[in-house]
Amino acid sequence: MVEGLTTTIQLASLVMAGWCLISVFRDQPMVVPHLVGMAVLWLLLIGQGVVSTVLMAGGERPGEFIVFVSYLITVVLVPPACAVWGFMERSRWGPAVIAFACLILPVMMVRLEQLWNPASV
Template sequence: MVDALTTIIELVSLAMAGWFLVSVFRGQPMVVPHLIGLAVLEVLLLAQLAVSVTLLVDGQRPAETATFLSYLITVVLFPPACAAWGFMERSKWGPAVIAFACLILPVMMVRLEQIWNPPVV
């Protein structure tokens, strides 16, 4: 995994969570700019997926490969699933679903880093 890309994903995700929470507090439903922001986040996640798969194919493997792959697939599928749910919810709670997803992603990215580079004890 690329640490810089992971950090960028975490920062973008947290910034987007803030943006979506502002929309929730303003009572705004999810709109097209929200979807564009999620698309940018998804492109970053797909880049991380591509890098990780390339490293796995190249021979670098974490100790728990199956766990790593399950987290990686979940991280990539989580934003589109939440976007669909958030877009179907036409009240102010649609952006709340996405804000929740954007707050969960950095935690999952940290866990991916921990699996890839286990802490030395």
């Protein structure tokens, strides 16, 4: 895993969560710019998934391979699933779904880092 990309994903996710929480408190539904932000976050996560897959194909392996792969798949699938759910919910709770997902992603990225480098925990 690339630590710089992980940090970028975590920061982008927290910024997205803050933006969506502001929309929740302003009683605004999810709009297209929210979807664009989620798409950017999703592309970053796909990039991390590709990099991790290439590293694993090159011989590097996390200690708990199955757990790592399941976390990686989940992290990549959370943004599009929550974006669809949030867009379908046309009340202020649509951005709340996105904010919740964006608050979970940094924690999952920390766990992925722990699984990738168990000695640095």
